[in-house]
Amino acid sequence: MAGHSTYEPQNAGAKWLERRLPVLSLVHGSFVAFPTPKNLNYWWTFGGIAFFVLVVQLITGIVLVMHYTPNDALAFASVEHIMRDVNYGWLMRYLHSNGASMFFFAVYIHIFRGMYYGSYKEPREIAWILGVLLFFLMVLTAFMGYVLPWGQMSLWGATVITNLFSAVPVVGEAITTWLWGGFAVGNPTLNRFFSLHYLLPFVILGVVMLHIWAFHVAGNNNPVGVDPKSDKDTVPFHPYYTLKDLFAIVVFMILFSWFVFYLPNYLGHADNYIPANPMVTPAHIVPEWFLLPFYAILRAITFDIGPIPSKLGGVIAMGGAIAILFVLPWLDTSKVRSANYRPVYRFFFWLFFFTTIMLGWLGSKPAEQPYIAWIQFFTVLYFAHFLIVLPVLGLIETPRKVPDSINDAVLGKSSDAA
Amino acid sequence: MEHTDTAEPSRRDFLYIATGAVGAVGAGALAWPFIHQMNPDASALALASIEVDVSAVEVGQSITVTWRGKPVFIRQRTEKEIAEATEVPIADLPDQFARNANLEDGADASDANRATTGKEAWLVMVGVCTHLGCVPLGEAGEYGGWFCPCHGSHYDTAGRIRKGPAPENMLVPPYKFSSDDVVVIG
Ligand code: HEM
Ligand code: FES
Numbered sequence: 381m382a383g384h385s386t387y388e389p390q391n392a393g394a395k396w397l398e399r400r401l402p403v404l405s406l407v408h409g410s411f412v413a414f415p416t417p418k419n420l421n422y423w424w425t426f427g428g429i430a431f432f433v434l435v436v437q438l439i440t441g442i443v444l445v446m447h448y449t450p451n452d453a454l455a456f457a458s459v460e461h462i463m464r465d466v467n468y469g470w471l472m473r474y475l476h477s478n479g480a481s482m483f484f485f486a487v488y489i490h491i492f493r494g495m496y497y498g499s500y501k502e503p504r505e506i507a508w509i510l511g512v513l514l515f516f517l518m519v520l521t522a523f524m525g526y527v528l529p530w531g532q533m534s535l536w537g538a539t540v541i542t543n544l545f546s547a548v549p550v551v552g553e554a555i556t557t558w559l560w561g562g563f564a565v566g567n568p569t570l571n572r573f574f575s576l577h578y579l580l581p582f583v584i585l586g587v588v589m590l591h592i593w594a595f596h597v598a599g600n601n602n603p604v605g606v607d608p609k610s611d612k613d614t615v616p617f618h619p620y621y622t623l624k625d626l627f628a629i630v631v632f633m634i635l636f637s638w639f640v641f642y643l644p645n646y647l648g649h650a651d652n653y654i655p656a657n658p659m660v661t662p663a664h665i666v667p668e669w670f671l672l673p674f675y676a677i678l679r680a681i682t683f684d685i686g687p688i689p690s691k692l693g694g695v696i697a698m699g700g701a702i703a704i705l706f707v708l709p710w711l712d713t714s715k716v717r718s719a720n721y722r723p724v725y726r727f728f729f730w731l732f733f734f735t736t737i738m739l740g741w742l743g744s745k746p747a748e749q750p751y752i753a754w755i756q757f758f759t760v761l762y763f764a765h766f767l768i769v770l771p772v773l774g775l776i777e778t779p780r781k782v783p784d785s786i787n788d789a790v791l792g793k794s795s796d797a798a
Numbered sequence: 799m800e801h802t803d804t805a806e807p808s809r810r811d812f813l814y815i816a817t818g819a820v821g822a823v824g825a826g827a828l829a830w831p832f833i834h835q836m837n838p839d840a841s842a843l844a845l846a847s848i849e850v851d852v853s854a855v856e857v858g859q860s861i862t863v864t865w866r867g868k869p870v871f872i873r874q875r876t877e878k879e880i881a882e883a884t885e886v887p888i889a890d891l892p893d894q895f896a897r898n899a900n901l902e903d904g905a906d907a908s909d910a911n912r913a914t915t916g917k918e919a920w921l922v923m924v925g926v927c928t929h930l931g932c933v934p935l936g937e938a939g940e941y942g943g944w945f946c947p948c949h950g951s952h953y954d955t956a957g958r959i960r961k962g963p964a965p966e967n968m969l970v971p972p973y974k975f976s977s978d979d980v981v982v983i984g
Binding site (some may be wrong): 505536540541542543544557558559560562563564566568572584640659660661663664665679682689690691696697746747748796 | 803833836837838842862866867868869873878918926929930934935946947948949950956962963964965
């Protein structure tokens with residue numbers, strides 16, 4: 381998506397098209413000839429993997445809609461109908477429900493990759509911000525999708541999350557009523573969530589294009605973190621990375637298939653096979669695993685902070701946990717991108733990774749001590765990483781010597797090969 | 799746009815701005831139907847009130863009925879429960895307002911204000927946790943009232959929040975006893 385193309389249309393048809401809409405040269409420049417650092421490791425394949433899963437979600441989703449009924453009296457039965465009556469319906473649904481988990485799994489690795497190698501730093505801030513936006517849209521999409529089967533977790537998950545808005549001072553109640561289209565989560569809510577669940581993945585697709593465009597302007601970052609300086613540092617995207625990505629996708633499909641065929645309900649919750657009942661809340665409401673760290677942070681604020689009541693405080697903390705990612709490029713003061721050359725940062729990176737894992741685990745636990753205290757501890761660590769560690773570390777840490785070029789690093793000329 | 803080269807704003811500038819302003823107002827007015835369509839529709843607003851026969855509810859028992867799509871708890875409390883709720887000083891309560899739709903807004907959260915005169919044993923309230931909307935479990939929690947399992951809110955025997963993240967006492971809906979055995983809610 382940048383002017384790298386050396387594309388020469390070969391046949392008459394391609395020439396005709398090229399003069400009128402140069403889409404062939406655009407594709408050629410972006411995904412064939414595109415000069416790509418030659419040292420990308422397998423952590424760089426997760427963007428392609430995430431895109432693959434997005435396509436899986438789009439296809440299986442469109443197929444599910446052919447059999448699903450978005451109505452509070454019929455939705456649960458229609459999902460059972462998909463599972464029992466529709467030819468291969470079980471496969472479509474299991475691909476879609478596990479696909480959501482796979483999507484988040486791939487995107488989380490993709491995000492941590494970006495953090496480890498400093499891919500958010502100048503000049504790739506916009507690509508990073510669009511990535512955080514994509515993550516946010518994914519959260520919305522998955523949340524609304526989980527409501528569609530209209531089981532107990534669907535209803536009560538939707539109730540708890542939409543009620544977050546009631547924490548907004550003054551207009552909170554008006555907002556929740558507007559979101560629900562009633563006085564509680566009900567049929568109007570299910571209908572609008574269905575509409576948006578169909579729409580948002582296509583919005584995601586559009587933002588993915590912008591995301592790719594943005595990092596194609598600067599070119600890919602790489603494990604060494606220095607920009608390519610000559611032709612010796614890069615290889616054309618095709619066939620080197622098309623095939624590497626394809627290989628990684630195939631390996632990823634093994635994991636995906638393992639869940640779909642052997643553990644299809646492992647990542648879900650048994651209560652969602654009980655039809656929604658507005659009179660009874662399940663004893664233990666948990667969101668899907670990929671939202672657990674944020675759910676934990678929501679529950680960390682059990683006390684009032686000055687004029688802010690604890691309920692609003694929890695909502696602000698949870699929103700802040702995602703929002704802070706948007707400004708990450710400006711919180712990290714170090715000019716060195718790759719953690720390979722930042723020994724102290726590397727320690728804190730793994731501490732941060734551990735923090736998110738612990739928050740995820742704690743998010744699945746009941747709201748009791750000692751879990752609450754641990755959640756508070758790790759929530760402090762989460763925010764401290766962004767607000768204290770990153771700004772300060774860039775000023776005091778002495779990085780190791782960064783190689784002069786990718787080629788030098790690959791050939792081991794610098795003592796600190798990646 | 800040569801006309802902007804002159805220092806004086808021209809008639810044309812004025813027309814541009816006026817047109818833009820009218821357009822913005824029009825776009826805003828057009829946006830409203832698209833926003834308002836999501837608010838509760840006429841069928842959701844046409845909420846009939848409900849009549850509940852409570853003659854079968856013995857002391858120490860509760861029933862749950864549906865009103866506006868939400869659960870409403872109706873409980874005939876025991877002497878002990880009423881005594882416990884009455885003893886608590888208002889100053890010790892996290893939410894010191896009655897949250898009773900049948901009283902003035904500022905009424906305090908005394909046990910009498912949570913129930914209704916002459917019917918102190920009866921507690922009628924919307925069974926929705928004021929934190930994030932789960933339905934609390936009855937006869938549970940540290941205060942022997944209700945416990946919300948979602949994020950651990952404890953309510954006392956008058957349905958007042960005592961501990962946990964919920965900010966307010968559970969709401970008492972508009973209701974009255976039309977006879978000794980019949981409650982009309984709404
Ligand atoms: C960003 C991509 C998407 C994600 C992350 C996603 C996520 C989800 C999730 C988590 C569920 C609940 C699965 C369950 O527990 O049964 C779901 C259900 C559903 N989704 Fe999606 N989805 C995506 C794209 C789509 C698209 C593009 C469509 C339609 C065009 C669609 C249509 C449906 C339907 C009809 C259901 C209800 C049937 C069922 O529960 O299996 N989804 N989605
Ligand atoms: S919804 Fe009751 S404690 Fe959160």
